[in-house]
Amino acid sequence: xxxxxxxxxxxxxxxxxxxxxxxxxxxxxxxxxxxxxxxxxxxxxxxxxxxxxxxxxxxxxxxxxxxxxxxxxxxxxxxxxxxxxxxxxxxxxxxxxxxxxxxxxxxxxxxxxxxxxxxxxxxxxxxxxxxxxxxxxxxxxxxxxxxxxxxxxxxxxxxxxxxxxxxxxxxxxxxxxxxxxxxxxxxxxxxxxxxxxxxxxxxxxxxxxxxxxxxxxxxxxxxxxxxxxxxxxxxxxxxxxxxxxxx
Amino acid sequence: xxxxxxxxxxxxxxxxxxxxxxxxxxxxxxxxxxxxxxxxxxxxxxxxxxxxxxxxxxxxxxxxxxxxxxxxxxxxxxxxxxxxxxxxxxxxxxxxxxxxxxxxxxxxxxxxxxxxxxxxxxxxxxxxxxxxxxxxxxxxxxxxxxxxxxxxxxxxxxxxxxxxxxxxxxxxxxxxxxxxxxxxxxxxxxxxxxxxxxxxxxxxxxxxxxxxxxxxxxxxxxxxxxxxxxxxxxxxxxxxxxxxxxxxxxxxxxxxxxxxxxxxxxxxxxxxxxxxxxxxxxxxxxxxxxxxxxxxxxxxxxxxxxxxxxxxxxxxxxxxxxxxxxxxxxxxxxxxxxxxxxxxxxxxxxxxxxxxxxxxxxx
Numbered sequence: 252x253x254x255x256x257x258x259x260x261x262x263x264x265x266x267x268x269x270x271x272x273x274x275x276x277x278x279x280x281x282x283x284x285x286x287x288x289x290x291x292x293x294x295x296x297x298x299x300x301x302x303x304x305x306x307x308x309x310x311x312x313x314x315x316x317x318x319x320x321x322x323x324x325x326x327x328x329x330x331x332x333x334x335x336x337x338x339x340x341x342x343x344x345x346x347x348x349x350x351x352x353x354x355x356x357x358x359x360x361x362x363x364x365x366x367x368x369x370x371x372x373x374x375x376x377x378x379x380x381x382x383x384x385x386x387x388x389x390x391x392x393x394x395x396x397x398x399x400x401x402x403x404x405x406x407x408x409x410x411x412x413x414x415x416x417x418x419x420x421x422x423x424x425x426x427x428x429x430x431x432x433x434x435x436x437x438x439x440x441x442x443x444x445x446x447x448x449x450x451x452x453x454x455x456x457x458x459x460x461x462x463x464x465x466x467x468x469x470x471x472x473x474x475x476x477x478x479x480x481x482x483x484x485x486x487x488x489x490x491x492x493x494x495x496x497x498x
Numbered sequence: 499x500x501x502x503x504x505x506x507x508x509x510x511x512x513x514x515x516x517x518x519x520x521x522x523x524x525x526x527x528x529x530x531x532x533x534x535x536x537x538x539x540x541x542x543x544x545x546x547x548x549x550x551x552x553x554x555x556x557x558x559x560x561x562x563x564x565x566x567x568x569x570x571x572x573x574x575x576x577x578x579x580x581x582x583x584x585x586x587x588x589x590x591x592x593x594x595x596x597x598x599x600x601x602x603x604x605x606x607x608x609x610x611x612x613x614x615x616x617x618x619x620x621x622x623x624x625x626x627x628x629x630x631x632x633x634x635x636x637x638x639x640x641x642x643x644x645x646x647x648x649x650x651x652x653x654x655x656x657x658x659x660x661x662x663x664x665x666x667x668x669x670x671x672x673x674x675x676x677x678x679x680x681x682x683x684x685x686x687x688x689x690x691x692x693x694x695x696x697x698x699x700x701x702x703x704x705x706x707x708x709x710x711x712x713x714x715x716x717x718x719x720x721x722x723x724x725x726x727x728x729x730x731x732x733x734x735x736x737x738x739x740x741x742x743x744x745x746x747x748x749x750x751x752x753x754x755x756x757x758x759x760x761x762x763x764x765x766x767x768x769x770x771x772x773x774x775x776x777x778x779x780x781x782x783x784x785x786x787x788x789x790x791x792x793x794x795x796x797x798x799x800x801x802x803x804x805x806x807x808x809x810x811x812x813x814x815x816x817x818x819x820x821x822x823x824x825x826x827x828x829x830x831x832x833x834x835x836x837x838x839x840x841x842x843x844x845x846x847x848x849x850x851x852x853x854x855x856x857x858x859x860x861x
Contacts, residue, residue: 448769
């Protein structure tokens with residue numbers, strides 16, 4: 252898009268180069284940056300869908316639907332719900348791993364959600380600015396090509412850490428059914444060294460679900476709000492990969 | 499006296515079998531196993547010289563339900579286990595000796611079978627106030643336990659008390675009752691949890707050790723894999739109702755009479771590792787779920803402190819008022835949702851206000 256428009260002397264696109272339509276309405280060229288590469292976007296939406304399925308089915312595993320009538324051999328309600336949960340969990344695990352691998356080969360934006368630059372003072376200053384912006388104490392938001400520092404902090408803790416926790420505890424619980432000779436138990440059985448009674452692991456896994464519900468609420472709200480308020484595209488960026496700056 | 503070294507041969511003779519029959523048995527065994535001509539005398543020699551494994555059975559803070567369970571074993575019969583397989587040298591609950599005579603056996607076993615005997619512990623030692631909440635033979639039990647553990651080959655931790663702590667270690671645990679593996683280190687410890695453990699599981703563990711002369715394979719938690727590698731839920735005969743989505747919704751409802759799954763009634767089968775649903779109890783007659791009550795998870799760590807036996811979701815006490823994960827999660831998510839809505843409202847108002855300001859400014 253940007254390539255089509257020759258930049259003007261101030262580095263901004265030269266809008267006079269763009270044709271007007273029949274009604275004399277001028278097209279507007281906006282600076283756009285390619286941020287989210289295809290694997291990042293695919294992982295985002297697959298993970299989002301998996302998490303949705305996991306939340307709904309997980310809730311119904313803990314609080315099952317009302318009893319179905321008839322012979323046990325005619326039904327498989329819990330079986331299907333649990334299958335969906337296990338399947339979505341493994342899809343999430345695979346795409347979460349893929350996302351981690353992509354952080355090594357992708358652009359620098361793809362690494363953002365995996366760390367917080369705790370040692371950089373400037374980072375924390377900008378986190379503070381973002382907090383002030385959300386507390387209505389700043390009139391103008393700053394613009395960032397990738398995540399703003401507060402968003403990066405939230406993504407790292409609210410998504411990366413929580414989802415990792417859910418994957419680990421999830422596989423540990425799954426290994427109970429697969430047996431102690433399974434690879435799941437060999438890889439994740441150490442969770443039961445921390446909580447010897449798996450009832451506790453169930454409870455933590457369940458609390459983790461609610462933590463992710465909170466993350467999703469804030470994540471979606473912030474995306475919509477910043478799309479409107481920060482004068483830059485957020486939601487469509489996760490579809491096209493491009494971030495557009497509107498002024 | 500019990501601590502005298504006794505071989506399998508002397509037990510066999512005591513039970514009325516002649517030396518002639520004994521040698522016939524050894525020859526027959528060697529022949530049927532296809533061993534060489536020398537094997538018969540080797541078998542005879544082993545049975546004549548190999549001492550039976552001496553077992554010291556101690557009692558700490560406990561209710562004796564492990565012993566009660568143990569003496570009801572059907573396969574093998576407990577009389578065979580106690581009289582033939584092992585040499586139960588000391589068990590203060592069921593032994594004939596008492597007082598100084600009984601105490602002397604401990605010293606004798608320790609000296610005579612150093613590193614050879616099995617120390618079976620029922621119950622656990624309380625550590626608070628120097629261990630004075632459980633005095634055994636004039637000494638705190640913990641001291642006696644440590645003394646006997648020092649020269650033991652291995653330790654069997656009978657029941658939930660010895661394995662995890664059980665009811666006396668439930669919050670607030672005033673006597674500081676402590677499971678065996680937190681007191682004794684550097685010795686192999688076999689946990690045989692349950693309140694009590696299944697009789698056949700107990701004699702099964704003993705039989706394994708005496709037959710093979712080694713400890714059974716243990717899982718990550720130190721439990722014998724052969725009895726504790728699967729959950730009650732995995733082998734429950736009501737499992738098809740769970741998979742179908744057929745649950746008892748309340749006690750004595752139609753579903754309860756039909757024998758549906760007790761998951762919603764708080765059955766701890768899905769988080770409990772034990773052999774109840776396969777071995778069952780009282781010679782295979784029944785087990786809790788078969789009699790219509792959910793599993794209470796008695797072989798699991800801290801099962802007294804995991805909320806009600808009848809709740810599916812565990813109560814979380816740290817929140818002061820007992821709440822489960824859903825109640826806490828819904829309140830927290832609700833609060834976040836309300837905060838988001840309020841923030842959105844303030845944003846909208848601010849935005850409108852600033853737009854009007856801009857409009858005023860421009861005009």
